[in-house]
Each structure stands twice: as C-alpha cells, then as structure tokens.
Amino acid sequence: MKNQRICPKCSGSDIVIVDGYCGPYGSGNNIMTGATIFSGVKVNRYVCCSCGYTEEWINREDIPKVKDSKKSHR
Secondary structure (H helix, E strand, C coil): CCCCCCCCCCCCCCEEEECCCCCHHHCCCEEECCCCHHHEEECEEEEECCCCCEEEECCHHHHHHHHCCCCCCC
16 A cells, blocks of 8 residues: 555555654654654554555664664564
C-alpha cells in the first residue's frame, strides 16, 4: 500500500497518509526507543478510505534505531 498506493484488501486507490509525530510525554504515533522525546521514531499510517484497512511504516533510516533499542526483542 505504501509503494503502489493500492489497498491489498479491497484494491482501492483512495489512500491517505497520516504522518507520524513525537509529542510531549511520548504522545503521538511513534515508537519510543529511549527516555526522551528525541528518541522517538515516527510511525506513518497509510489508510484506505474505501475499506478502512491500515498499514504502519517507519522510515528506512530509523530501522537501526528500533533494532538497536533496548526496548525491542525477538
């Protein structure tokens, strides 16, 4: 859905993006990788306006930050 702008559930093309943000006290659509607001990784949401299906994505450059976080595990 992120790259082709087509919903994988209904094949709709009315896709909107809700940008992630990091607000005070860890609020917002983010993944906190540390104790401060500066450690937040923004999570962008892609929403199909035809059926309501959503996907969440982080930017490629933020993947190592999440991977190396003490809060993540496998």
